[in-house]
Amino acid sequence: MKRILSALAVSTIAGTATLFAGVLPAAAEGLKIGFLATLSGPPAVLGQHMRDGFLLAVEQADGKLGGVETEVIVVDDELKPDAALTKVQGLIERDKVDMLAGVVFSNVMMAVYKPIIQSETIFVGANAGPSPIAGKGCSPYFFSAAYQNDQNHEVMGRYAANQGYEKVVVMAPNYQAGKDAIAGFKRHYTGTIVEEIYTKLGQLDFSAELARISEEKPNALFTFMPGGMGVNLVKQYDQSGLKESIPFLSTFTVDETTLPATKDMGVGLYSGAEWAADLDTAANKKFVADFEAAYGYAPSLYAAQGYDAARLIGGAVEMNGGIEDKAALIKALEAAPFESVRGDFSFNTNHFPIQDFYLVKAVKSGEGKYTTSIVEKVFDDFGDAYAGSCKM
Amino acid sequence: MSFTLLAVQTLNGLQLGILLFLIAAGLTLVFGVMDFINLAHGVQYMLGAYLAVAAFQFTGGFWSALPLALLAALACGLLLEVLVFRRLYDRDHLDQVLATFGVIIFLNELVKVVWGAAPLSVPLPLYLDWSVPLTDTLSYPVYRIALIVAGLLVAVLLYGLVTRTRIGMLVRAGASDAEMVAALGVNIRRLFMLVFGFGAMLAGFAGILAAPIFSVEPGMGDNLLILAFVVIVIGGIGSIRGAFVSALIIGLVDTLGRSFATDIARLALPPSAANDVGPALASMLIYILMAVVLFVRPSGLFPVSSK
Numbered sequence: 001m002k003r004i005l006s007a008l009a010v011s012t013i014a015g016t017a018t019l020f021a022g023v024l025p026a027a028a029e030g031l032k033i034g035f036l037a038t039l040s041g042p043p044a045v046l047g048q049h050m051r052d053g054f055l056l057a058v059e060q061a062d063g064k065l066g067g068v069e070t071e072v073i074v075v076d077d078e079l080k081p082d083a084a085l086t087k088v089q090g091l092i093e094r095d096k097v098d099m100l101a102g103v104v105f106s107n108v109m110m111a112v113y114k115p116i117i118q119s120e121t122i123f124v125g126a127n128a129g130p131s132p133i134a135g136k137g138c139s140p141y142f143f144s145a146a147y148q149n150d151q152n153h154e155v156m157g158r159y160a161a162n163q164g165y166e167k168v169v170v171m172a173p174n175y176q177a178g179k180d181a182i183a184g185f186k187r188h189y190t191g192t193i194v195e196e197i198y199t200k201l202g203q204l205d206f207s208a209e210l211a212r213i214s215e216e217k218p219n220a221l222f223t224f225m226p227g228g229m230g231v232n233l234v235k236q237y238d239q240s241g242l243k244e245s246i247p248f249l250s251t252f253t254v255d256e257t258t259l260p261a262t263k264d265m266g267v268g269l270y271s272g273a274e275w276a277a278d279l280d281t282a283a284n285k286k287f288v289a290d291f292e293a294a295y296g297y298a299p300s301l302y303a304a305q306g307y308d309a310a311r312l313i314g315g316a317v318e319m320n321g322g323i324e325d326k327a328a329l330i331k332a333l334e335a336a337p338f339e340s341v342r343g344d345f346s347f348n349t350n351h352f353p354i355q356d357f358y359l360v361k362a363v364k365s366g367e368g369k370y371t372t373s374i375v376e377k378v379f380d381d382f383g384d385a386y387a388g389s390c391k392m
Numbered sequence: 393m394s395f396t397l398l399a400v401q402t403l404n405g406l407q408l409g410i411l412l413f414l415i416a417a418g419l420t421l422v423f424g425v426m427d428f429i430n431l432a433h434g435v436q437y438m439l440g441a442y443l444a445v446a447a448f449q450f451t452g453g454f455w456s457a458l459p460l461a462l463l464a465a466l467a468c469g470l471l472l473e474v475l476v477f478r479r480l481y482d483r484d485h486l487d488q489v490l491a492t493f494g495v496i497i498f499l500n501e502l503v504k505v506v507w508g509a510a511p512l513s514v515p516l517p518l519y520l521d522w523s524v525p526l527t528d529t530l531s532y533p534v535y536r537i538a539l540i541v542a543g544l545l546v547a548v549l550l551y552g553l554v555t556r557t558r559i560g561m562l563v564r565a566g567a568s569d570a571e572m573v574a575a576l577g578v579n580i581r582r583l584f585m586l587v588f589g590f591g592a593m594l595a596g597f598a599g600i601l602a603a604p605i606f607s608v609e610p611g612m613g614d615n616l617l618i619l620a621f622v623v624i625v626i627g628g629i630g631s632i633r634g635a636f637v638s639a640l641i642i643g644l645v646d647t648l649g650r651s652f653a654t655d656i657a658r659l660a661l662p663p664s665a666a667n668d669v670g671p672a673l674a675s676m677l678i679y680i681l682m683a684v685v686l687f688v689r690p691s692g693l694f695p696v697s698s699k
Contacts, residue, residue: 042511042609042610044509045508174671174672174675197654198667198671199650200675205408205606205647207407207647208401208404208651209650211397211401211530212651214527214530215527228511228609232606235513235605235606240532241523241530242530246529260512261510261607262513263515297510
């Protein structure tokens with residue numbers, strides 16, 4: 001009996017293993033940026049891309065964003081809202097950072113949002129864009145260099161409607177972001193959703209769901225399966241033969257963070273995104289080439305967002321001629337005085353970008369190399385659905 | 393809900409069950425024979441998968457990578473036993489939990505340092521990279537059927553080993569009363585090491601088999617470890633037969649629950665509520681099952697008589 005009790009106790013605490021890691025270089029006069037990213041646990045690869053993109057831009061500016069000596073303190077949020085909160089408070093109070101940036105996941109963003117804006121620290125987001133921050137809860141101190149969470153899903157919904165798909169099955173993990181993804185998809189989709197499948201977060205085997213999908217015979221599948229879940233899904237989608245008959249529309253599932261694992265199995269699958277490796281701008285060409293040269297792997301949209309976040313800061317600091325006058329710096333950020341790798345980029349009234357969104361497709365772009373490639377533009381100069389309810 | 397769907401789901405359930413059995417078999421032996429809680433057992437599954445990736449890159453083929461990765465998994469298990477676990481057998485469960493939890497953290501980070509944080513994969517092996525068409529759109533990968541067959545073979549082999557050989561007899565005796573076995577002049581340390589290495593190799597084998605269908609990533613063993621504990625608690629700690637039966641039950645209940653819970657909930661609830669209740673219920677099912685089994689048979693389905 002004692003053994004059974006031990007086993008029970010064990011099974012409840014197991015699976016929470018994570019680590020914390022931090023980088024603390026010597027202090028310097030100038031611009032001090034606290035960069036928060038998820039760098040441990042299975043989704044660490046997203047944080048790694050975002051951080052590498054950000055640091056690349058700092059390095060390209062010779063360590064001086066906007067001409068001011070820049071120190072970046074990288075902190076791992078461990079994908080735990082409470083840990084992130086403690087670390088952000090440390091960055092603000094102990095390290096006295098001038099700005100904060102980064103954040104991959106929306107639950108972490110929501111946890112650290114209040115203390116950041118209450119301390120009146122400027123924050124430049126490089127991924128997470130939850131709807132409360134874009135709408136009623138918006139703040140002059142918050143800027144997103146990425147997107148609002150719903151938008152990429154809206155792209156797929158609009159595309160499915162444009163294609164005339166009458167029957168679609170939607171599938172997402174059973175948590176807030178999964179439900180937001182499906183809500184976002186529905187906003188512009190005009191056909192019928194014949195089945196909504198919610199899977200367990202972290203699910204490994206999708207064979208049960210794939211059998212259901214084939215049973216429904218939809219015109220397309222829409223799914224949001226970030227990280228390792230997406231890798232499993234893509235592999236099994238290919239192995240089940242569904243890839244040949246049912247178009248795979250996804251968001252944050254097929255990109256440069258998962259393609260190294262899925263390889264040919266991911267090729268031909270669609271995704272909604274605001275960036276792709278072959279986006280035809282001079283800034284993007286330089287970014288992709290320099291990133292691959294510096295880190296030896298292909299950048300993803302997370303890397304592009306991190307890169308743009310740093311260059312946005314650089315552009316604004318340069319325009320403002322320093323960081324002393326915070327109100328003026330916010331004005332400078334609002335003007336988005338930088339050349340985004342995405343081309344068109346301006347800020348909406350809620351400090352989220354107005355930008356173009358694309359249907360992208362995974363392609364094999366070289367020997368053993370896989371990237372995303374633009375198929376068509378779905379939205380032009382597209383703002384989010386929440387800007388109207390933001391009063392600054 | 394057609395017949396093919398049910399048949400496919402049953403196959404899927406069996407396949408999850410087999411994978412769970414391979415992990416739980418080692419866990420239940422180590423727990424049963426040595427009274428040692430090894431949280432790091434899930435990490436050995438992950439190591440197996442990573443070793444399969446490494447061996448595949450080295451040899452270029454799944455079939456030649458398989459024995460290489462198996463041997464490496466065995467070596468890793470023995471190394472861990474000698475370096476860490478050997479020192480913990482006489483300590484109480486809390487110490488064992490703490491130390492093996494540390495091993496999880498260490499190895500999860502180590503694979504990230506060596507192979508990077510991005511998920512990796514192994515292609516389907518030659519001769520098994522085709523599918524059986526089931527309906528006009530859906531086909532079933534032959535590899536998954538092969539996985540079930542391989543697992544069944546291992547189960548038969550293991551059953552023979554435990555019930556028909558001298559080593560197996562010692563293992564069973566050790567599960568009932570380790571001190572008495574030692575008093576009879578058996579080198580219990582060596583027996584422990586053997587059981588441990590074998591358990592690690594089985595978990596590694598599960599990882600190798602999983603590599604072509606699942607993504608290979610840090611922390612991939614943590615979820616399965618929890619399921620494996622559920623399996624050995626339901627099956628009866630120390631019982632291979634119990635692990636086998638309960639692994640298949642858990643695999644089937646989990647898979648069938650996931651695919652049909654929403655439909656069943658829809659019979660009683662409006663669709664939107666059913667969409668919320670179904671998945672929540674599906675992920676609870678195996679724990680409810682465990683609670684029921686523990687209520688009816690507190691020592692599991694196939695209890696090993698213990699002190």
